[in-house]
Amino acid sequence: MTADDRNAPGDKGANGGGPDTSRFPIPSAGPTTRPQEPLPSEGFSPEAAAASLAAKNPLIRFTLRGSADELEASAAGTKPLLGCFVMDGQATMIYAAPNTGKTLIVLYLVLKAIAEGKIDPDRVIYVNADDGSGGLATKNRLFQDVGAHMIAPGQKGMKTRHLTEKMVQAVEDGSAKGTLIIIDTLKKFTDPMDKKRTSEFGQICREYVMAGGTVLALGHTRKNPKANGKPQYQGTTDILEDFDAVYVAELANGKEKGGRRVVLFDMEKKRADSPNVVAYAYADEPGASYEEKLASVEPVDPDDYADYRKSDADVDEVRIRMAIADLIGDGYSEGKMALAAATAKACGISKSRAIRVITQNTGTTPGLHLWNTETGAHNTQSYRLIIFD
Structure with a gap:
């Protein structure tokens, strides 16, 4: 048999056994290698990554990744702008009863901030919706x-709806940054009594300050005070x-002579290191x-605040x-002393007077007493209101 006969189709190969595999290559049994993907740091693009992820989660379209420099540049530093508390x-809100002097004091603070170079006057916008023609002329x-x-609404074609519309526009075009808007008054x-409308207004103000602006709104307190006599x-x-x-x-309280009035601003909420209370005085002759x-407005020394508190x-x-x-x-059921402490804080009175009122009105006789006591867990004395039929 010749060599050609041995390699003819159908015959066994020269290796003495299996079929000829020369026409059917068998993959190597050794380890396979895959192309190495680039590390994230190699050519990483936040925009491209966000685009690829957007198909997986629709919220990714709003990602701020890659915008750190822009946000840091547009953010306003948290520092005092008007006095030491705005x-x-x-976004800051000030409530007060009509004719308290809140607008007068705010205008004093605005003009002082401009004089001190804290803010560019061209970036200050006072929205006056609380004046007649004389007041408009004077303040303008x-x-x-x-x-x-x-x-002011009614002037130069302005309508009340324009305020929020233009605030939204300023957020979108970037012109909100570095501006101060004073809204007088909120209502x-x-x-203020409509939860949905007030929430929407608050959200617009929130977006405005997130865009680098500052908002100061003025509003009124209720006619009826809180139980402790403080305005609400x-x-x-x-x-x-x-x-x-x-x-x-x-x-x-009218502690000063000569027709001067003192206004106390008590903090209800704060996020920055703002004072809990500030006070200003002005002449009201x-x-x-x-x-x-306006020229008579001046800050009150913090050491003197107690002199103007109700006794x-x-x-x-x-x-x-x-x-x-x-x-x-x-x-509230944490015992007599705790109840007295809470009452003293709420009413601005001494703890001893609170204890006296609690004691005088404790008992079981309807018409004479307002609450009674019972012993709770760990022998703690708790109080229950007497229900009158």
Whole structure:
């Protein structure tokens, strides 16, 4: 048999056995190698990565990855802008009763910040929806003389709806950054009693400060104070929840002579290192012009705040009883001393007076007593309101 015969099709190969595999290559049994993918640091693009992930989760289209430099450049530093309590880059709300002097003090703080170079006057916008023609003219002259802006519904074609519309526009085009908007007053642009509308307004203000702006809104307190006699903000809790800082202002006791009034601003909420209370005084002499009153505004020394607080005797006992009843009704049951401490804090009175009122109204006789006691866990004395038929 020739060599050609041995390699003919159908015959066994020269290796003495298996079929000829020369036409059917067998893959190597050794380890396979795969092309190495580039490390994330090699040619990584946040935009490209976001685009690829967007198909997996629709929320990825809103990712801020890759925008750190831009956000840091547009962020406003949290530092005092107006006085020591209205912070740059935040939304602040001030409530006070009409004719307290809140607008007067705010305008003093704005003009002072401009004079000190804290803010460019061309970036200040005072939205005046709380004045008649005389007040508009007076305040506009004050702002015009320093190069700041005042706008008012009914003037130059402005409608109340334009405020939120233009705030949204400023957020979108970037012109909100570095600006200060003073809204006077809140109820002219939203209904404080309408939770949905107030929440929407608060969200617009939130977006505005996130874009680098500052918002200061003014509002009124309710006619009826809290049980402790302190003024209570008007409307739902949405502004309190959505704004960064909330202060409630009230006229202090008439301790000063010469027609001066002192206004205390008590903090209800804050996010920055703002003070818990600030106070300003101004002259309120009969016949004094608005400009004269404005020129008279000055801060009150913190060491003197206590002089303008209501004394223990100034707090009506009916209000103390109402405060105690509110605490008991809310389930406060940590003992007499704890209840007295909570009452003293709520009413601004001494703890001893709170104990006296608690004791006088404790018993089991309807019409004479308002609450009774029972022993709870660990022999703790708790209180229950007496229900009158």
